[in-house]
Structure formats: C-alpha cells, structure tokens
Amino acid sequence: MAQVPDFVSLNGPDNVGKTTHLVRLTGRWDGFQPLGSVHEHDPEPWARVAAGDYARWWFETSTTVELTEMLLVGHAKRAAAREAGCTGLLDRGLPMLLAVATATCVVKDGLTVCEAFKTITGIAGSRATAPNPAEAGRSPAELDNRFSTMTEVRRVAWPAYEDPKWSDPLRFQQGIAGSSWPCSRSTPPGRIRSPKPATARSTCSSGCPPKVSGPATSCSPTPRSSAPCSAAMRACAISGGTSSPSRDAGHRGEEAISVSGRQVALELDDIQRGVLAPRPTPYAATYLVFHIGDRAHGRELMRRASAVVTSAADSVSPSGETWVSVALTSHGLEVLGVPSTSLETFAWEFRQGMAARARALGDDGESSPEHWEAPLGTPDVHVVLTAVAPDPERLEAAIDRARPAYEQLTGVTAIWRQECYALPTETEHFGYRDGVSHPVVEGSGIAGSNRLETPLKAGEFVLGYRDEIGGIQMPQPETLGRNGSYAAFRKLHQDVAAFRRYLSQAATSPEDEELLAAKMMGRWRSGAPLALSPQHDDPALGADPGRRNTFLYAREDPAGFVTPAGCHIRRANPRDASVAGEVRLHRMIRRGAVYGSPLPDGDLENDGVDRGLMFAFIGAHLGRQFEFVQSQWMNDSVFFGAGDAKDPVAGSHDGSGGFTVPRRPVRRRLPPLPRFVVTRGGEYCFLPGLRALRWLGDLRD
Structure with a gap:
C-alpha cells in the first residue's frame, strides 16, 4: 500500500453490506483498526435519547444544532480513538453523518437541501474538532440520486420511524440515511465544498417542488408540509414532470401576479385583513380567547365572525374603524368537528401547539409553559379574536356592541383577555421604535418598508399560493385551507x-x-x-x-x-x-x-x-x-x-x-x-379565509 490513509469509511443505504465489508477489511490487513459507529464512542447521549420517544426527539423536540452536535461529537471521539500507524475503519463517515443531519434539517426546519446543507456545514465548521476524511473528495452536497438521503426521507414520512425497532440508535441512523458513497480512501482533510447556485428546471403546479440542478449538486427543494402528497404530486415528483391545472379567477379584489410566466390571482376579498395590512398608528387592541363547550354554538360563532371580519380587499371595515381578525387553534378546529383527515393536512407544529414546541423555541426556565398564564398553552384555548381600533374608547365600544353576539351563545365562553396599545411614538417598553420593518408581499398591493427588497412570493404568507421555492402549502379541503395563514401569538x-x-x-x-x-x-x-x-x-x-x-x-x-x-x-x-x-x-x-x-x-x-x-x-x-x-x-x-x-x-x-x-x-x-x-404564554393559530369561516359555520356532524 503506497499511501496509508488515516481513515476509510463506508457510506451507503441500509443492508448493502457495509458492516460485512468492514469485517472483511479488518481480516485482510492488521493495520486496519475497526472504529465502528459514532454512538459507540459517545454512548451516554444516545442512550438517553433512545430511552424516550427517539423519533419524536430527532424530528421535533431537538434543535438542529443539538442533533448535529451529537453526531459530530461522536465522530470526533471516534476519530480520536484511532491508534497511531493504523487506518481507522469507519461505519458511516463524515459525509454520511452530514447527509443524515442535512436530511433531518430539511424535514425539521422546512429548508431546501442546499440551504440545509449550508446550515449543517456551518455548524460542522464551527463545532467539529475531528479531522475531515473527505472520502474520495466527494462533496456531501451530492445528495439527490436514486439511493440518496433525501430520496429516503421524501418517500418515508417521519411517523414511520415510530416503530419500536428504531429505538436502537444505529438502526435508526441507518434507516434515515442512505447516501450512496462507495467504500473509498480518505484524502487529506480539506474544506467541505458548499453547493453552487442552482437553477430551476421544472415546476409542478400541483404543489411539488421544482427540480433543481447545478454544478456539484443536484437538489430537490422540498416545501414544508406535514401532509402526504397526493398521488398526482407523488407521480410528478418521481417523473419530474409539469402539470398545469387551471383555476378560474372570478373573485372581487384580486391582484394579478406573475409566477413562472403565468398570471396568478391573489384573492384579497377572501383573505383576512389582519394577515397582510399593517396596523394603524396609534391604536388600541385587545386579544380575546374563547373556549367552545358546545359544537353548535362554536359553529354559530364562526358564522357570525365571517360577517364582521374585514377582508384585505376592503378599505372600509364592516365594524367602522375597528378591525377584527379571528384565528383558531388545532384544538378549536377539532372541537368544531373538522375531520381528522383534514386536520392531518395542517402543519404539524400547528397541530402540536406552541407549548409542546417550547424547547425548540427557547422557552425554558421561567419562560417554560408551566409558568405561563392560564389558560394559554392548554387545550382549553380554541378561538383567538383580535380587535384593533384608533383608541381605547372606540375599541371598547365595538367590543360592547359585539358582546351580546357571543354572550348569547352559552356554549362559547370568553376565558382570557389582554389589552394592548401602540403609542403615536411607536415605542415599546425598552424605549425603541417598534414595527419598523414590513416585507412586501407579491400581489398584496401593500408597499414594503425596504425599497431595496424584492417582493416575496405570496405563498410565504398566504396558503394556497406558490412560495419562494415553488411549493404550495394548503390544508385540505381547499375551501378551508386556501387564503388562510398561520399565526404565532406570544405574550412577552x-x-x-x-x-x-x-x-x-x-x-x-x-x-x-x-x-x-x-x-x-x-x-x-x-x-x-x-x-x-x-x-x-x-x-x-x-x-x-x-x-x-x-x-x-x-x-x-x-x-x-x-x-x-x-x-x-x-x-x-x-x-x-x-x-x-x-x-x-x-x-x-x-x-x-x-x-x-x-x-x-x-x-x-x-x-x-x-x-x-x-x-x-x-x-x-x-x-x-x-x-x-x-x-x-x-x-x-x-x-x-x-x-x-x-x-x-x-x-x-x-x-x-x-x-x-x-x-x-x-x-x-x-x-x-x-x-x-x-x-408568559402563546398559541399557534390558523387564520382562515372568509369563505373558510363560513365553511366552518356550516359544518354538520
């Protein structure tokens, strides 16, 4: 052997003989030192994680930095265990570990492959202390081929890993991985290459991501969605084809925008004004939280709300100078009788609720949910109504006028209220002017605050439209999901x-x-x-x-x-x-x-x-x-x-x-x-379109 490498790693999908080949290599030369997998060299955190719900920790409660560090620390300790003069044999080397972390980052954080890879290599570059065995000089960015990590993750939704067999860390790592680097020697450590800019190749208007290709990388940006793709979307994703379903655009208040050379109408008359329009200055506002104890009364509340909520197309509110928005939690949709098959198409963060996401959000210590104001963060919160008026007097007068509408519904109870305001100076309590930065949304007709910023795709903020990576997020049925948005309310x-x-x-x-x-x-x-x-x-x-x-x-x-x-x-x-x-x-x-x-x-x-x-x-x-x-x-x-x-x-x-x-x-x-x-508390909510509010009001058991 003319040049003895420090490490040899085998990387690839499960059940292709990696471990068997490592055993055979060990027997061929006494200079080989089998070093195994990363969890063997840092067993404590792996055992701790595997003791609970392993898949849920991996995909939900851990942060991207946390899980990537766990992989890298194990890799560093494994590399340090190599004896001088020996060639370490690695069962899944650094490229595969980065591929695993990248694939998970796509699923957890809703990023494209290229963006996730850039994030993971940023973590690796600043945190890893191990040498980089750059296996045959192959770039870990080359993920998207027939046996790639992303292919595996796209085809297998994460709940499939709740099977008890995945409680074993090594088997779980094998299952989620599957990058196709062959057995190869290490080359001298070098800087990991970041993906070069990619160019769009095709787009599926059914909601599938565009296929993207570029030098040294072939990525398939995957839009975040908790719902399984439809058969048509899956077929399109596999074939790379393009479909173009037509949609009539006969709605009042539409703004035409150009996406991929086609005119797309933003249905402003069906979008709640509170989604897109900035609030006035000064103003007074109140947040009212409702609990639904009777399904029929809850549906009636939705019908009444649809008559007072202002659309983004209206310059004059039905409630005079008071603007009203209505949002529902996942528990609220469930109480109203939205079918489980529909609820499963909503973002899984929304379905979990903000309290369950506390660790990922940094809500620990005195910010943890056990210290939140009741009833925030509990299943009792069903509807959040936000009202805005130019001053407290007009706000209270409007609420007084609306109070009989919900007080007459004995099955709907107001359980929490928070008054708030914005001063003419627009300052918050630390003394800074607030509310300075607003993005410009394509098709909204509302100017952004930074004239140098290119308008963002409507699908970044409104469900049912293309977003920045070409995907369409929309809970089902379309009547419920289209023209809605998500909101995260926080009391800080x-x-x-x-x-x-x-x-x-x-x-x-x-x-x-x-x-x-x-x-x-x-x-x-x-x-x-x-x-x-x-x-x-x-x-x-x-x-x-x-x-x-x-x-x-x-x-x-x-x-x-x-x-x-x-x-x-x-x-x-x-x-x-x-x-x-x-x-x-x-x-x-x-x-x-x-x-x-x-x-x-x-x-x-x-x-x-x-x-x-x-x-x-x-x-x-x-x-x-x-x-x-x-x-x-x-x-x-x-x-x-x-x-x-x-x-x-x-x-x-x-x-x-x-x-x-x-x-x-x-x-x-x-x-x-x-x-x-x-x-002090918070909730994830869904802001339905006006037609969706009426649809919720018309639900029947």
Whole structure:
C-alpha cells in the first residue's frame, strides 16, 4: 500500500453490506483498526435519547444544532480513538453523518437541501474538532440520486420511524440515511465544498417542488408540509414532470401576479385583513380567547365572525374603524368537528401547539409553559379574536356592541383577555421604535418598508399560493385551507429595570449607554438604523418610514463593524448578509403591541407592574419561518459563525453569555446577559379565509 490513509469509511443505504465489508477489511490487513459507529464512542447521549420517544426527539423536540452536535461529537471521539500507524475503519463517515443531519434539517426546519446543507456545514465548521476524511473528495452536497438521503426521507414520512425497532440508535441512523458513497480512501482533510447556485428546471403546479440542478449538486427543494402528497404530486415528483391545472379567477379584489410566466390571482376579498395590512398608528387592541363547550354554538360563532371580519380587499371595515381578525387553534378546529383527515393536512407544529414546541423555541426556565398564564398553552384555548381600533374608547365600544353576539351563545365562553396599545411614538417598553420593518408581499398591493427588497412570493404568507421555492402549502379541503395563514401569538414580559441596569453598568457614560443600546438592537431608540446613521442618533431619520428601513449589509458592512451581526434586527432579518441559510425563506410579518404601563423614566428598580409586548408572527410556514428564526437565529449564532451566542435583547439568556461589539482594533466584550424577555404564554393559530369561516359555520356532524 503506497499511501496509508488515516481513515476509510463506508457510506451507503441500509443492508448493502457495509458492516460485512468492514469485517472483511479488518481480516485482510492488521493495520486496519475497526472504529465502528459514532454512538459507540459517545454512548451516554444516545442512550438517553433512545430511552424516550427517539423519533419524536430527532424530528421535533431537538434543535438542529443539538442533533448535529451529537453526531459530530461522536465522530470526533471516534476519530480520536484511532491508534497511531493504523487506518481507522469507519461505519458511516463524515459525509454520511452530514447527509443524515442535512436530511433531518430539511424535514425539521422546512429548508431546501442546499440551504440545509449550508446550515449543517456551518455548524460542522464551527463545532467539529475531528479531522475531515473527505472520502474520495466527494462533496456531501451530492445528495439527490436514486439511493440518496433525501430520496429516503421524501418517500418515508417521519411517523414511520415510530416503530419500536428504531429505538436502537444505529438502526435508526441507518434507516434515515442512505447516501450512496462507495467504500473509498480518505484524502487529506480539506474544506467541505458548499453547493453552487442552482437553477430551476421544472415546476409542478400541483404543489411539488421544482427540480433543481447545478454544478456539484443536484437538489430537490422540498416545501414544508406535514401532509402526504397526493398521488398526482407523488407521480410528478418521481417523473419530474409539469402539470398545469387551471383555476378560474372570478373573485372581487384580486391582484394579478406573475409566477413562472403565468398570471396568478391573489384573492384579497377572501383573505383576512389582519394577515397582510399593517396596523394603524396609534391604536388600541385587545386579544380575546374563547373556549367552545358546545359544537353548535362554536359553529354559530364562526358564522357570525365571517360577517364582521374585514377582508384585505376592503378599505372600509364592516365594524367602522375597528378591525377584527379571528384565528383558531388545532384544538378549536377539532372541537368544531373538522375531520381528522383534514386536520392531518395542517402543519404539524400547528397541530402540536406552541407549548409542546417550547424547547425548540427557547422557552425554558421561567419562560417554560408551566409558568405561563392560564389558560394559554392548554387545550382549553380554541378561538383567538383580535380587535384593533384608533383608541381605547372606540375599541371598547365595538367590543360592547359585539358582546351580546357571543354572550348569547352559552356554549362559547370568553376565558382570557389582554389589552394592548401602540403609542403615536411607536415605542415599546425598552424605549425603541417598534414595527419598523414590513416585507412586501407579491400581489398584496401593500408597499414594503425596504425599497431595496424584492417582493416575496405570496405563498410565504398566504396558503394556497406558490412560495419562494415553488411549493404550495394548503390544508385540505381547499375551501378551508386556501387564503388562510398561520399565526404565532406570544405574550412577552419585558424586564425593563434589568435592561436599564445592564446598560448603565456596562456603559462608561450616558452617550456610551445609548450607543450600546443601539449596538444591541441595530437601531437607535428613535428607529434610525446604525446602517444609515452609525455615529449618532437621527430622530428625523427614525421618524421617516420611507428611509429608515431602506438599507442592506453585504456591500457596506459585511463584517458587522457598523451593525453587529449579532444584534437584534440583523438576526431577525439578515437581509443580504452572508449567513448560513436563504434569508428569503425565513421572512415573516411581525405585529407588536405594548401592554402594561411604562416604567417611569430613570427608574432602575422593578415596580411590580407586568409590562411587555403582545407579538403576532404571520406566515405560511411555522417551521421554517417562526421556529427557525427563534431557534437558529435568535437563540444561536452558528448561522454567522459566532458559536452559541444569543440575541442580546430577546434571547433566552441564563447569565452565562455576553455580547460582543465588533470594533477596530479590539472588539468590545460586554458582561454576561440576564434574560430581559420572558414568555408568559402563546398559541399557534390558523387564520382562515372568509369563505373558510363560513365553511366552518356550516359544518354538520
């Protein structure tokens, strides 16, 4: 043997003889050292995970960083076990481990293969300590062939892994994997190649993803959906063909948009106004939560709601100057009698509910669901009604007028209410101007806040339309799912006194305190962005909606010396910055309203008043929008190469991690951060279209 490699790994689908060949290789030369699989070298976490519901941990409750680290730590320990002078034999090497993590990331986070691979290699690059046996120089990006990881995951929905046989970690890893690298020698460690840009090849209008191909990679972006594909969609996915079902567009208030050369109508008259339209300033709002104890009364509530909910096509509300939105939880749909076959077509995050997703969202410690306000996070929450008016008096008058409508329905009970508001200054309790950034949605007729941002596909926010990767997400039946959206409602308590104390203690002067506040947020408190006003606050800029959000990062500030990469606004929307992931797949519509009275200016001690934000996140993809941003961008920093640091303002801090301000010649490290924002409750909801509300009202047993 002219050159003795450090490692040889066998990678491929299950039951093709990998283990048998490793045994045979061991017998052929005494310089081979069998090292086995990763779980054998780091058994404790694998045994702990396998002791519970293994598949659920893998696909639901773990984070992408957590499961990838578990694979990489085992790989590092396995590599370290190689004896000097020996060639280690690896049962599934690094390419297959990355393929497993990438495939799982696609399923968990709703990413395309290329985006998931970029995320996983970003984690590997910053976390892995093992050498990289680059098996024959093959790129792990080459996933999509007949025996590929993605083929296996696409064809086998994750619940199939609930079979008891998958409780064994090695067998589970074999089952979910299946990348087709042959037995090969290692080459010297080298940097893993990232996929090159791909080009669309074909699109299936039934909702299948477009086939994508490009140099060194052949990927098939898979839109997130918990529902199995229809037979037609599966056939199209296998054949790569294109189908073009026609749809009549005879609806009032339609906006025509061009997708793949065809005109698609956005049915504004059937979309709730609260999905697309920004709220006025100032305004007062209330959230009302209802429990349905009688199915017939619940259906009647839906019928009455359909008459008062305003559509996105209407400039005048049926309720005067008060705007009303109605949303339902998964439990609410079930109580109304929506068939289980229909419920199964909704996003599985929605079906689980926000409380069940707490770990992925960073809702731990005092933010964990056991500390939430009752009844939030429980099966008792069925309907969430949001009302908005220009002032509290008109809001209360409208609610008084509506109260008999639901109080007469003895089977419907109001069980929770939260008052909130937006001041003319648009500031929240930490003192920053809020509600500055709004994406532009193709076909909505509503301008975005950043003139440099290309309009996003309607399917990113409204169900039943094509999204950024060409897929169509739509619960069934179409009457129920089309023109709806998902919403994540959150009640977030703000510890204003702690935030003020932190800035005061970390700063060297009042001016430095304001600069630190701006560096943590990415904007001065007036709303003026550091990107446009790096040296000082500019209140006139902050008050100008036409200028204050029109900027990018890549050209002027790629390293984050002006707007730190870890600040709040750059995490929430990295724009064109170089990060792991495709930013346009993670954009959301955010709505925030303040609750509770302000802490008096200058006070550094808590006065015992509950104050904070009622936040609503709206989008068509709970997994790859809201949950991805919360877990990967707000509560981790792998996506821009900064380890496990969290968002300095809204992150789930435990007092162990600080914040770094990039600076020349020496960066500035701030003290460890306490948790400034605590989750007090939340719900995942479905915002039906107006026709869907009537359909729910007309359900029969």
